[in-house]
Amino acid sequence: MxxxxxxxxxxxxxxxxxxxxxxxxxxxxxxxxxxxxxxxLSCSESNGPEKYIVTTQALSGASWPLFIGVEGGYFDKYGLDVDLRFGRHPAGIAGVSSGDVLTINIGLDTGLAAASKGKRLVMVGSPVNVGTFVLMGTKETQDVKELADKRIAIGRVGDPPYHYTLALFKHLGIRTDNIKWIPSGGAPTRMVTMINGAADAALLTAPTYYKLIEEGYPVLVNMSDYPEVIIAQAYMFHRDMLENKPDVVENFMKAVIDATHRFYTDKPFAMEAMRQHTNVKDDVTLSQVYDDYFAIEQLERIPYIRQDAIESVVERNSERLPELKDMDFSDMLFSSVLDKLAEEGFFEEIYGPDIKKELKEAQAAAAR
The missing domain is CATH 1.10.287 (Helix Hairpins)
Structure with missing residues (x-):
């Protein structure tokens, strides 16, 4: 590269x-x-920043650090020329595994399952640990408990919406044995699948579900009301990158941390960054999405992968992937990258001295 x-x-x-x-x-x-x-000097200028492909599966607020990283020049600031691309599961994992893609921000459930199949894939950092997903139902469905034997639209079996719906239902005590999963693609097509009568419910992200609420469709569950159901993502890399070019990974993390600070301090710019990378174009909707994410502080300022997130993934996938119970995850979680930034005072440089307490708490909660 x-x-x-x-x-x-x-x-x-x-x-x-x-x-x-x-x-x-x-x-x-x-x-x-x-x-x-x-x-x-001429030779140096002709090279420019290093060129890397970064993939996201989520054209939603969870990818805001990536959107701002590109639009705000934060990747350039730290010496990376990033080509941000959208790719559905499992394209991103395949790209990282082959070395064609630097990293992907991916649901932790999917990421751990993939990383457990060998030693090539590792994870560094978690941009979110709280879900803003909303489970929407048809107008005939008024209670989430009615879905025990119904049809639910997901992207595909094994993708984040599938895992998150399983986790939610397990927490609520709803059996999933008789649920029929309807593969439907991204949030907009999951919404259409439900509206057209091919599914009884769908787990959606903002702003997709805003229109449904306006039209009288019921919100069965807002996952932000259940913070104990941890919905985490992680940045996945190839192990060779961590072992042979750790500075690249470190600079990537610096860029997304810097971009996250911009999210919390510059609403107009954050809105414009999302406008450039998604189909959300009007100011009213962009403002509402921003306010929803800001209100629950969804984006992690100190983006460690948390131990309770790992435990949640293992627990809710224990029947489908029993091998996760006995797995040592320490070899696939590189918290040392963020530890190094903390030791060098990077978080204080970006956020100021008031970040020290939050940093200490995040380090104590980190998976190692």
Whole structure:
């Protein structure tokens, strides 16, 4: 992914050598040195920041640090030229696994399941730990407990909405044995699937469900009312990147942390960043989405993957993935990247000294 001036072809090297000899013959030593300095500067400028692909599965507020990272120049600030792309599960995991993609922000349930299948995939940091999903029902459905044997629209079996719905129902004591899962794609198409009568409920993100509420569809559950049902995401990387280019991962995390600070301090810019990367264009809706995320402080200022999030994933997936119970996750969770930033005072540099208490609490709650 990185181009350097050390990769010059043989012809270029011969030309440079010839220029060097000629300069030595006809120019003063001072002029010769000046030419060499200018050549080095030109080479450096031609490289620019390192180019990397970053993938997101969520064109929603959970990806706000990525949106702001691009639009606010934070990736550039830390030496990364990021091409942000949208990709549905499992395209992002495949890209990271192959080395074509630097990272993906992915649901922790999906991420742990993927990382457990070998040693290639690891996780660093968690942008969110609270869900803003809302379970919407048809107008004929008035109580979430009515869904025990009904049809529920999801992206696909194994994706985040599927895992989150399972977690919610388990918490509420609703059996899922007889539920029929309807693969429907992203939040807008899940909504359409339900409206058209092909599903009885759908787990949706803002702002997709705003229109449904206006039209009289019932909110069966707002997951922000159940913080004990932890809905976490994580940034997934290839292990080789952590072992061979840790500075790249560190700079990525610096950029998203810096961008998260911008989210909390600059609402107009955060709204514009989302406008540029999603289909949400009008100010009223953008403002409402921002206010919803800001009110529950959904984006993590200190983005450690939490131990209780790991435990929640293992517990709610114990029947489907029993091997998770006995797994040592310490080898796939690189909290050391954030520990290093904390030791260097990066969080205080971004947020000021008042962040110390929150930092201490986040480190104590981190999975290691």
């Amino acid at each position: 990185r181009n350097t001036c050390h990769s010059k072809d043989a012809r270029a090297l011969r030309q440079e050598k010839s220029l060097s000899v000629e300069c030595k013959r006809i120019a003063s030593p001072l002029l010769f040195c000046l030419l060499m300095v200018l050549s080095a």
